[in-house]
Amino acid sequence: MPEIGVIGTGSMGKMLIRSFIKSRVLKPGEITASNRTEEKLLMIAEETGIKKASSNRAAVRDSDIIFLCVVPDKAEEVISEIRDCLTEGKILVSAVTDLSTGKMTEWIGRTTPVARVIPSVTSNRLSGVSVLSFDGILDDSKKEEITKLFSAISKPVTVPESEISAYSDIASSSPAFIAGIMKEFSAAAVRYYGLEQDTADMAVREAFTGTAKLIEYDYSTFDSLIADVATEGGITGEGIRIIRENAGELFSAMLKETDKKHKLISEKFR
Numbered sequence: 001m002p003e004i005g006v007i008g009t010g011s012m013g014k015m016l017i018r019s020f021i022k023s024r025v026l027k028p029g030e031i032t033a034s035n036r037t038e039e040k041l042l043m044i045a046e047e048t049g050i051k052k053a054s055s056n057r058a059a060v061r062d063s064d065i066i067f068l069c070v071v072p073d074k075a076e077e078v079i080s081e082i083r084d085c086l087t088e089g090k091i092l093v094s095a096v097t098d099l100s101t102g103k104m105t106e107w108i109g110r111t112t113p114v115a116r117v118i119p120s121v122t123s124n125r126l127s128g129v130s131v132l133s134f135d136g137i138l139d140d141s142k143k144e145e146i147t148k149l150f151s152a153i154s155k156p157v158t159v160p161e162s163e164i165s166a167y168s169d170i171a172s173s174s175p176a177f178i179a180g181i182m183k184e185f186s187a188a189a190v191r192y193y194g195l196e197q198d199t200a201d202m203a204v205r206e207a208f209t210g211t212a213k214l215i216e217y218d219y220s221t222f223d224s225l226i227a228d229v230a231t232e233g234g235i236t237g238e239g240i241r242i243i244r245e246n247a248g249e250l251f252s253a254m255l256k257e258t259d260k261k262h263k264l265i266s267e268k269f270r
Contacts, residue, residue, distance in 0.1 A: 001025070001026060001030055001145075002030075002063075002064035002065050002145055003030055003031075003032065003062060003063045003064045003065075004020070004026060004030055004031045004032070004063055004064070004065050004066075004067070004149075005031075005032050005033070005034075005053070005059040005060055005062065005063030005065070005066040005067065006031060006032070006033040006034075006059070006066075006067045006069060007033075007034050007035075007056050007059055007060075007066060007067065007068050007069060007070060007078060007082070008034075008035060008036075008068065008069035008070040008071075008078075009033050009034075009035040009040045009041050009043075009044045009069075010035075010040070010069065010070075010071075012069040012095050012119065013033065013035070013044075013067070013069035014044050015119065015121065015123060015124055016067060016069065016095075016119060016123075016153075017031055017033065017044055017048055017050060018044075018047075018048065018124065019123045019124060019126065019152075019153040020149065020152070020153065021048055021049075021050075022126065022153075023126055023152035023153050024152070025148070025149055025152035025153070026149070028048050028049035028050045028051075029049070029050075029051065031048075031050040031051065032050065032051040032052075032053050032058075032059050032062045032063055033045070033050055033051070033052065033053060033059060034052075034053040034054075034055060034056045034058065034059035036074075056078055056081055056082050057081065057082055057085050060082045060085040060086060060090065061085050063090070064089065064090060064091070065090075065091045065093060065145065065146065065149075066082075066086075066090065066091070066092050066093065067093050067094075067095060067117075068092060068093065068094045068095060068096055069095045069096075070096060071096075072096055072097055072098070072099065072265055072268065072269075073268075075094070075096045075099050075269075076107055076269075079092075079104060079107040079108060080107060083107065083108045083109055083112075086108060086112045090112070090113075091112075091113045091114070091115065091138065091142055091146070092104060092108070092112060092113070092114045092115075093114070093115045093116070093117055093146060094114065094115070094116050094117070095116075095117050095118070095119060097118075097168075097262075097265055098165060098262050098265040098266045098269070099116070099269055100116075100161065100266070100269065101114045101115070101116060101133070101134075101135040101161060103269045103270075105135070111137060113135065113137055113138040113139075113142060114135050114138075115132065115133065115134045115135065115138060115143075115146060116132070116133045116134075116161065116164060117130055117131065117132050117133075117146075117150065118130065118131040118164060118167065118168040118171065118172045119150075119153075119154065119172065120154065120171055120172045120174075120175060121172075121175050122154070122175055123153040123154045126152070126153050126154070127154065127155075128154050128155070128171070128175070129154055129155050129156075129157055129167075129171035129172075130150040130153070130154040130155070130156045130157070130171075131156075131157055131159060131164055131167040131168055131171050131172065132146065132147065132150065132156050132157065132158045132159070133158065133159055133160065133161040133164045134146075134158065143158075157171070165259070165262040166259075169255060169258050169259075173258065177254070178208075182204050182205065182208055183201075185204055186200045186201045186203075186204040187200075189204075211225070226240060
């Protein structure tokens with residue numbers, strides 16, 4: 001397995017480190033991390049046993065595949081700092097929202113294999129989807145190495161770079177969206193029926209967990225599960241009718257707003 005570098009040990013960098021180790025696809029000694037503030041780096045190093053780099057450049061020098069896990073506003077500064085360390089054989093994989101492979105190559109100043117990944121918080125439980133996109137010069141063996149890492153912590157899906165933002169909304173942002181839907185469903189039941197909030201939250205949470213298991217193990221499509229529970233004209237069927245009549249507009253509005261935000265962030269890199 002190649003040596004891995006992680007630049008940035010905020011929530012994204014820590015999630016990748018913990019998940020790679022938890023899945024046993026990597027040993028702690030195969031990961032080197034760096035961070036702007038030493039305190040966060042020391043915490044994750046003491047927790048997991050990974051190696052600490054004295055600088056971002058040191059992390060790159062000691063690694064074959066480098067994951068860039070910094071906030072968008074710091075991406076250009078960090079890439080400018082490490083670009084002369086991105087020597088032959090090294091690959092830069094960005095988890096930075098809406099930072100294109102073309103812009104990374106421009107900042108590096110020469111042709112270096114680069115890729116993008118949009119992980120999901122669900123990788124903390126070694127599940128969910130990681131969205132991958134590769135540039136045109138990365139060879140198949142290197143793509144397989146990166147894909148193998150994410151196969152251990154999620155289901156990796158490779159998409160054209162033009163589609164990565166859309167897939168990030170339905171794969172990476174969706175845990176928050178789904179939790180938001182569950183919260184509003186529970187709150188509506190409390191308002192309408194006068195239920196106790198904690199009990200309503202528990203019922204919705206358990207129903208969702210059970211539904212996820214049914215979809216994973218017993219039903220190949222959403223419609224097949226709906227058909228087994230909701231008879232036409234029955235109580236559940238009436239609820240499904242309301243969802244079909246109203247939810248499309250809600251989700252279209254939501255995706256319109258997330259798309260606007262993606263474009264706004266992308267503009268900052270131009």
